[in-house]
Amino acid sequence: MPELPEVEVTCRGMRPRLVGRTINKVRIFEKRLRLPVTDEIANAEGRKVVAIDRRAKFIIVSAGDDCWITIHLGMTGHIRFVEHDAPLQKHDHAVFCLSDGFEMRYNDPRRFGLIAWTVGDPRICLPMVAKMGPEPLSEEFSATVLWENLQRSKKKPIKTALMDNSVVVGVGNIYASETLFASGISPDRKAGDISLPEAEVLVANIKSILQKSIASGGTTIRDFSGADGKPGYYVRELSVYGHEGEPCLKCRNPIASAKHAGRSTYYCPHCQH
DNA sequence: AGTGGCACCTGTGTGC
DNA sequence: TGCACACAGGTGCCAC
Numbered sequence: 001m002p003e004l005p006e007v008e009v010t011c012r013g014m015r016p017r018l019v020g021r022t023i024n025k026v027r028i029f030e031k032r033l034r035l036p037v038t039d040e041i042a043n044a045e046g047r048k049v050v051a052i053d054r055r056a057k058f059i060i061v062s063a064g065d066d067c068w069i070t071i072h073l074g075m076t077g078h079i080r081f082v083e084h085d086a087p088l089q090k091h092d093h094a095v096f097c098l099s100d101g102f103e104m105r106y107n108d109p110r111r112f113g114l115i116a117w118t119v120g121d122p123r124i125c126l127p128m129v130a131k132m133g134p135e136p137l138s139e140e141f142s143a144t145v146l147w148e149n150l151q152r153s154k155k156k157p158i159k160t161a162l163m164d165n166s167v168v169v170g171v172g173n174i175y176a177s178e179t180l181f182a183s184g185i186s187p188d189r190k191a192g193d194i195s196l197p198e199a200e201v202l203v204a205n206i207k208s209i210l211q212k213s214i215a216s217g218g219t220t221i222r223d224f225s226g227a228d229g230k231p232g233y234y235v236r237e238l239s240v241y242g243h244e245g246e247p248c249l250k251c252r253n254p255i256a257s258a259k260h261a262g263r264s265t266y267y268c269p270h271c272q273h
Numbered sequence: 274a275g276t277g278g279c280a281c282c283t284g285t286g287t288g289c
Numbered sequence: 290t291g292c293a294c295a296c297a298g299g300t301g302c303c304a305c
Contacts, residue, residue, distance in 0.1 A: 002298060034281075034300080057299075075298050076283080091283085110282045112299060128301085153275070160276090165300080172298055219298075261277065264296085 002073045004136065004170025005213035006232060007057045010079055013227025014059070014104070015052050017081045022048045022099040023063070030093035033114045034074060037094065040117040044069055044096070055123050056132040056169035070122040070129065074112025079227045080105050133166045136206050141168060143200035150199065154192020159260045161191035162202075171206060174219055174241045177266045179205045181240045186272040187258065187265045212237065240266040 002010070023044045031037040047063040054060065059079075061069040071079070084103050088095075094106040094115055106115060116122065122129045133149065134141045149167040150158070161167050162176045171179065180187050182205040185198060194202070213219055218232030226232070239249050244257040248268040258265045 006298075032282095072299085074282090074300085108282095109284065110297090110299095112282070155275070156277095163299090174298060262279085 002057060002075075002077070002218070003172035003175055004054075004057060005175075005210055005234065006218035006226075007059060007073060007170075008054055008214050009218040009226045009232065010073065011052050011054045011059055014061075014079060014081075017102065017227065018049050018061070018098070018104060019052060020049065021102075022046065023096050024099055025097040027095040027097070028093065029088075029095070030091075030111070033093065033108065033111050034072070035114045035116065037115050038117060041069070041094075041115060043067065043117060055129055056135070056165065057172075058122070058129050060122055060129075066119055066121070068118050068120070068122050070114070070116040070118065070126060071106065072114045074108055074110060074114070076110045077106065077108035077113035080107065080229060081227060131166070132169045133164075134168055136168050136170050136210055141203060141207075143196055143203050146203050147194065147196050147199040150191040150194055154190060156191045157187055157260050158185060158189045158191050158194055159187035159265050162206075163261075163263070167191075168206070170210065173263045174238070175206070175209060175213070177241045178239060179209055180272060181267060182209060184272055186269075187260060187267050240268065242266065 026041050026044050028037050044063055047067060049061055050064045051062040057072060059071040063069060081102050081104055084097060084101055089107055091107045091109045092105045093108060096104040116126060118125055124130055134145055150161055153161045153164055159176050159180060162171045179202060183201045213234040216232060216234040217226055217230055219234040220231035240255050243255045244266060245254050248255055248271055251270045253270040255266055256269050
């Protein structure tokens with residue numbers, strides 16, 4: 001489901017519902033996520049949530065005293081807040097009972113997500129999180145940084161390189177296609193052949209497209225919804241993703257599709273070089 | 274060392 | 290209607 005905008009939208013939805021509440025009880029119905037949920041998650045009981053942050057596509061919940069809960073939504077995960085007596089849904093794998101009578105429920109049909117408990121900031125002590133590349137919406141993510149990172153995977157197609165978390169985080173399959181279209185760059189170009197001025201254009205488009213998507217509540221293809229249950233409306237703004245055969249918004253020639261590293265890519269052969 | 278391919282899962286849509 | 294198959298928003302690991 002979620003790329004960076006969807007995770008950011010989820011975080012923003014969680015903050016007013018979770019921060020300041022005490023987690024009274026944790027119930028795990030299915031431990032077999034991407035990494036098994038450990039029994040340590042029960043240590044969250046009795047703790048009050050202090051803050052919620054995002055790093056790449058990880059949701060990082062601070063529970064005070066250097067105790068942390070890290071949540072990843074995988075491809076199909078989502079978070080909902082419901083009254084404690086609301087019926088459980090299929091694939092509700094974890095339930096956090098809160099002091100205000102509501103429950104935060106983690107639902108993930110494909111179970112590619114994860115829920116981890118750590119003592120110590122996950123951005124330091126969870127290797128999966130610690131080794132992530134630059135945040136696209138941060139100041140540090142500049143044309144120079146992108147260009148330098150692209151040199152490390154210079155033989156990859158640029159589309160695949162943009163989805164590599166060591167190059168930049170948060171750009172998944174949808175936004176890789178969208179940012180390349182906006183930049184007029186072919187997905188087949190080798191990452192190492194992207195010039196600094198082109199990197200400049202890419203950085204600007206990555207930032208603006210991700211920001212616009214966040215403002216629209218993210219992109220709902222099939223089943224994404226934010227923590228408030230609302231779908232993302234950015235799907236209406238997508239220029240190429242899922243639009244194979246339809247006329248390009250710039251030149252009216254048909255949008256094409258291709259595969260890069262097994263993932264679908266959409267692009268305009270006429271506008272992107 | 275960088276790269277492509279596969280694996281992990283369930284659900285949905287399509288074509289026969 | 291049923292079945293087989295392809296495909297889906299992510300990412301770690303495994304051979305080459």
